[in-house]
Amino acid sequence: MRYFYSLSLLLLVSFTALAQNSGIKGKVLGENNEPLPFATIFIRNINTGTTSNVEGDYEVRLAPGKYDVVFQYIGYESNVHFFEVTTGFETYNLTLKPRIFLLKEVEVRSGKEDPAYTIMRKAIGKASFHANQLDAYDAKVYMKGSGRLLDSPFFLRNKIAEEGIDSTTAFTSESVSELHYQRPNTYSQKVVAVFSQGDDNGTGPGEFLTASFYEPKVVDAISPLSPKAFAYYRFTYDGYFREGGYVINKILVTPRSKGDDIFEGTIYIVDDLWSIHSLDLTMYKLGIKFNIEQVYNPIEDKAWLPVSHKFVINGSFFGFDFQYNYLATLSEYKITLNPDLDIPVTVIDEKIDKEAAAEVKQKTKGQETLEKLAQNKEVTRKDLRKLVKEYEKEEMEDLEFPEIVSNISIKRDSTTSYNNDSTFWTSMRPVPLTAYEIRGYTKIDSLDKAEEAEYKSDTTKKGKNRRDRKVRLGDPIFGSSYKLGKKGRLNIESPLQTIGFNTVEGFNFFYDINYSRRFENGNKLQFGPVLRYSFAREKLLPKGYVDFQYGESGTRGSARLEAGSYVQQLSALEPIHPYINTAYALLLKESYLKLYEKDFVRLENEKRYNDKFSAKGSVEYAQRRSLANNSDYTFFKHPGKEYTANNPLNANTEITGFFEHQALIFNISGEYKPWLKYRMKNGSKEEIRKSTPTFTLEYRKGMPWAESDVNYDLLDVGVKHSFEWGIRSKLDVRVNAGKFLNDKAIYFPDFKHFPGNQTLFATLDPVENFRLLDYYYYSTNDEYITAFVHNQWRKLVVTQLAFVRMMGIKENMFINYLGTPNSNNYTEVGYGLDYIMRVFRLEAIAAFEDGQYKNFGVRIGIATNLEDLFDF
Incomplete structure (x- = not known):
């Protein structure tokens, strides 16, 4: 029986090899015999295809048979050739001629609107129709990527050369996948084979492959087929050509104002069908340039789908210039039409054909569903978009999870190997490697082998990477x-990383030793002591904690028990980072960190009940004592300058210090996101930012029990939301209001403190913090309201200059408000430049009280929404 299986396997391999040794190959050239890189070769009768490589070479493996092949290149006339494949490869070299575009002179009239606009109105009107035209499709995807470093800062070039990095060896990859799409929003990708060397640094174009230009946005950029396109683009008719019985219109896409997330280039629209034929568009995201070329073909003469994608990514980051190139081909299409939209629709532009539009409107009066549309075959562009939108809404309501906007999963075949040999890739690769790529593959492979050998021989590196070293x-x-x-780990945090300085403790550090263990069910336990030592006080403060994380990933919880003696900032918000305070104190003799000491025991539990609701509760019993300055040390002399006292000034009370007392404090808070939307990635939900407002509620009680000296009640409610409006403007709003319902016995640490800032450095979150506010001066034990309004503009003042926008820089304007009985309507008005060098923001702020100017300052911070850097 074993010999039978062996013989069967040998025969199967032999037949496969025979099939792989036949097909067509050759070179695609331009008019001057220059190679045409990434020309599309589409075999129409089997709905499959490939592209030429950068040198114009192509090779398609085909089983014996007859084939109808079309050769395409944007801007060139297509070439259709019929092949009969027998055995071996038939060589077919061809020269494509530049496309000659004709003008419909009858449509171009003096004083009239450019004909591109009626074409685009119809295409935009039918975009959502095309987006819903297919119920499902399957395709095979081959993707090849390469990247290289084009330039680097001069002072790093020698070091980079020592690492073996040059313009041929940075990154290269190949993959073969099976893609399945299910309407309305589900993509599943099965990776059959993958080869990868180097790091793509997050530039992979996967999101572009599953995105559609028929949707309003393409990876957060405004599509030329968006209903809002006319607010962002000008369109110019540049002629037409005929191909395969179709009239193809060439439309130039020009931004009304250049900048991020806006396309520029050319889009080709199929006349009467108003579908995409091909496109060559460029966009910028945070100053990084993305060039996208797509070629579509009619699949089974029913729907136009992309058969090739080309992506070129160029950019610069802190002196490093880079380029990444990706090529993707989709072949072996199998499609299933949406029966509800299998309708031959004629679109009428009511702005041009007013009489025809009026007649159609009369016929379709009262009709609201696509089933009724099928009776008439004609519809105005506005009504078509409205009907399809209503259709989409009805379908979403019928879905089990309508809040899931997209569902993308990528699975790797269990037989997939990173070590497939060259014979395997020769059989799978639809695009021949160039001589340049072959050299790059060889060099990267040799570098990886050398690095692997060095790693194996260097026990220091092995121990460091695996974090299982012996004691040193x-x-x-x-x-x-x-x-x-098997599951446990002892961690020693270096005390050198915790050294700081403040006026109460002088120089200080803390020492954290903990043990952690992860259980089979995903729960995690961590516990250990933390020792804090103050040199100025010559005092050691010990505390210990036990932290337990539990539950499923979607409903995760965390319980923490903590007890001991420690110091804490007067504001539980911890408004100033100890490192920043250390720098200000030692260099400028300014210390803003205000501390008190407590002996305490605290129990806290935080639980996420579902994606929309989470709650947190805690109870703490503490013996609290006020502290005084013990050090006036600084690196430099500052004559006449003294540190401020540890008891800060406050407008509400003259005394912020306090006697030693007992405090039993209970706190509970909740967060609710009622209309949250998601993206699904590999079965995990990913929340879509700005898809819902977030409501918060907090209640804090100082309880006069068990010899506790506090007695107060605080209630706080809040809401925050982010949304887009106008031409690419982003508005963030946060409002909180609260009141002490009872303040019979309250100490300064229990006051409501606000997120102030008195240093040059702005906090990470620009929408929830004041820029110039004293940390404690307006802290209150009465009612209060805070409001933060932050708007990011794509085009305002300096961004009127196109080159500034192309660098990815945006402008912010914000207003922050604090209202308390003693704050005098404290207001901050600010202006900022965002994404400077893609990482930083610079702000100028003026503060007012009761409308009167009070203060001015400049702040430096991290860019707003820094995560946008990785949203490619």
Whole structure:
């Protein structure tokens, strides 16, 4: 029986090899015999195809048979050739001629609107129709990528050369996948084979492959077929040509104002069908340039779908210039039409054909469904978009999870290997490698092997990477991690990383040693002591904690028990980072960190009940004592300048210090996101930012029980939301209001403190923090309201200059307000430049009280919504 299976396998391999050794190959050239890179070769009768490589070479493996092949290149006339494949490869070299575009002179009349607009109105009107035209499709995807470093800062070039990085060896990859689409929003990709060397640095074009230009946005950029397109683009008719019985219109797409997330280039629209024939568009995202070329073909003469994609990504980051190139071909299409939209629709532009539009409107009066549309065959562009939108709404309501906007999953075949040999890839690869790519593959492979050999021979690197080192003499000082058993780990955090300075403790550090263990069910336990030492007070403060994370990923919870003696900022918001305070104190003799000491025990539990609702509760019993300054040390002399007291000034009370007392405090808070939308990626939900407002509620009670000296009640409610409006403007709003319902016995740490800032450095979140507000001056034990309004403009003042927008820079304007009985309507008005060098923001702020100017300042911070950097 074993021999029978072996013989069967041998025969199967032999037949496969025979099939792979026949087909067509050759070279695609331009009029001057220059190679045409990435020309599309589409075999129409089997709905499959490939592209030429950068040198114009192509090769298609085909089983014996007859084939109808079309050769296409944007801007050139197509070439249709019929092949009969027998055995071996038939060589067919061809020269494509530049496309000659004709003008419909009858449509171009003096004083009239450019004919591109009626074409685009019809295409936009039918875009959502095309987006819903298919119930499902399957396709095979081949993707090839390469990337290289074009330039680097001069002071790093020698070091980079030592690492073996040059313009041929940065990154290269190939993959073969099976793609399945199910309407309305589900994509599943099965990776059959993959080869990858180097790092793509997050530039992979996967999101573009599953995005559609028929949708209003393409990876957050405004599509030329968006209903809002006319607010962003000018369109110019540049002629037409005939191909395969179709009239193809060439439309130039020009931004009304250049900048991020806006396309520029050419789109070709199939006349009467108003579908995409091909496109060559460029967009910028945070100053990085993306060029996208797509070629579509009619699949089974029913729907036009993309058969080839080309992506070129160019950019610069802190002196590093880079380029990434990706090529993707989709073949072996199998499609299933949506029966509801299998309707031959004629679109009428009511702005041009007013009489025909009026007649159609009369016929279709009262009709609201696509079933009724099928009786008439004609519809105005506005009514078509309205009907399809209503159709989409009805379908979404019928879905089990209508809040899931997209569902993308990528699975790897269990037989997939990263180590497939060259014979395998030769059989799978539809696009021949160039001599340049072959050299790059060879060099990267040799570098990886050398690095692997170095890693195996260097026990220091192995231990460091695997974090299972043996104990070393310096570990208690420099930190380390040791594996204990199968699931446990002992961690020593380096005290050198915690050294700081403040006026109460002088120089200080804390020492954290903890043990962590992850269980089979995903729960995690962590516990250990934390020792804090103050040199100025000559005092050691110990505390310990136990932290337990539990539950499923979607309903995760965390419980923490903590007890001991420690110091804490007067504001539980911890408004100033100890490192920043250390720098200000030692260099400028300014210390803003205000501390008190407590002996305490605290129990806290935080639970996410579902994606929309989470709650947090805590109870703490503490013996609290006020502290005074113990050090006036600084690096430099500052004559006449003294540190401020540890008890800050406050407009509401003259005394912010307090006697030693007991405090039993209960706190509970909740967060609710009622209309949350998601993207699904590999079965995991990913929340869509700005898809819902977030409501918050907090209640804090100082309880006069068990000898506790506090007695107060605080209620706080809030809402925050982010949304887009106008031409690419983003508005963020947060409002909180609260009141002490009872303040019979309250100490300064229990006041409501606000997120102030008195340093040059702005906090990470620009929508929830004041820029110039004193940390404690307006803290209150009465009623209050805070409001933060932050708007990011695509085009305002300096961004009127196109080159500034092309650098990815945006402008912010914001207003922050604090209302308390003693704050005098404190208001901040600010202006900022965002995404400077893609990372930083610079702000100028003026503060007012009761409308009167009070203060001015400049702040430097991290760019707003920094995560946008990785939303490619």
